[in-house]
Amino acid sequence: MFELLGIPPQVLMGQLLLGLINGSFYAVLSLGLAVIFGMLNIINFSHGAQYMMGAFVAWMLLEYLGIGYWWALLLAPLVVGATGIVLEKLMLSRLYRLDHLYGLLLTFGIALIIQGLFRNYYGISGLPYQIPDALSGGQNLGFMFLPNYRGWVIVASVIVCFSTWFVIEKTPLGSYLRAATENPTLVGAFGINVPRMITLTYAFGVALAGFAGVLAAPIYSVNPNMGADLIIVVFAVVVIGGMGSIMGAIVTGFGLGIVEGLTRVFYPAGSAVVIFVIMAIVLMIKPEGLFGRSA
């Protein structure tokens, strides 16, 4: 067995894996934020709350209706997406002509309300959600033990991220989205229903958050604050990657998860702040973000 700088490979690989899993959540969540920001010009601060809702919907489906993980993986994003449609139609759509700040304030307020409601009904102690049977257990890779569910989280995130990237960058539907991001007025003047596209884009972005929430449910306990803790880091990821860049959000999400994992190995005390340090450095050197287009 190899050793690297006196670090046992089990420790290194374990932290790398943990980093990749965190990175999976960063990637899916920052991807949703990037999609929403690109199209709506709104910084969706309620993203963390919508991620939490995804986890709670999965838990409720199981608890109240006996619907298990695999259906939840499909249904919870749809439910969260549907609440996104209502939110966009009722409130966000009134803000597009105003400064970014209004969207941020509104979605921040909504996040507080959603979290408050869930805290009121379910407390903060956290609710358990079992790993589905098909994904219990794990693989002995020789140098480390890989729990199946964690491997699945990484695979599912990669698939969702790259499917999203493919749809946006390589299909006619994606070309509508890209065009409407650039010049919604002209796209409307071609006969395309831009307001509906915006609504569906928001729904899709928050559905991604809901999907991440279902993925997270068996790993982290389902509790009303799970999104609030995570979303701050995710915003740092988005700032580093560059607002509105799809590939940037994905690559930065996974990359920073790994960087964070490695920091935990080599300088554990720094792991909680490393992403923010990187954010500060990126803001100094390339304020538009690593993958951002300068304004």
Add this chain to the structure above:
Amino acid sequence: MTDAAATPRNATARPMLDVSDLQGWYGESHVLHGIDFSVQEGEVVTLLGRNGAGKTSTLLAIMGILGKRSGSIRFAGTETIDLQPRQIARLGVGFCPEERGIFASLSVEENLTLPPRVGDGGLSIDRIHELFPNLKERRRSQGTKLSGGEQQMLAIARILRTGARLLLLDEPTEGLAPVIVQQIGNTIRELKREGFTIVLVEQNFRFAASVADRHYVVDQGRVVDMIPNAELDANIDKLHRYLGV
């Protein structure tokens, strides 16, 4: 083309586009003060006038993009004054904006196929490539990597395949080299032969004279005169006065 200009139009035929007492505002600023003009099917008509006369605003109003407007704009018999831009486009109106509006994040091909079909009888991609061979060669390039002339051609080309019957072209020759202007002129005459109805905003009246059947002169938000192309020479002094050249 010249024969069409020489033949007097049947005055009783219902026009394809009929604009009357069109008023328009940008925010608080009142820019159109009663635009009146009409276009018959198959005609090429220009809006001539100085900078700021209201030509572009008129096109934006017809397209439904201008913030606030009143009066009447009838397209193929349908009143559009209260419709959204996307509804107006769906009636069969194609718009080529002054700034061309080529999308940087789309390839040439994606730019070309972006506008959805709004009617029957649009040109095929092959026919469009025949009209604009450069676009075929460069179809994989990023839209904004094209030269100004090619971007202009792309902006026109993409509204030809949608089946739109009325094309609104805002200063297609602006800032282009003479040889490209000539090419765009040929294209417009070709489109007229294909049966498209075209409203063209122009500053360059020599170019306008080479393609249009009639000219409406716009000044301070009003249509102040109409000159058939055949009578352009007789009215050249008057036109110079209007345009301040």
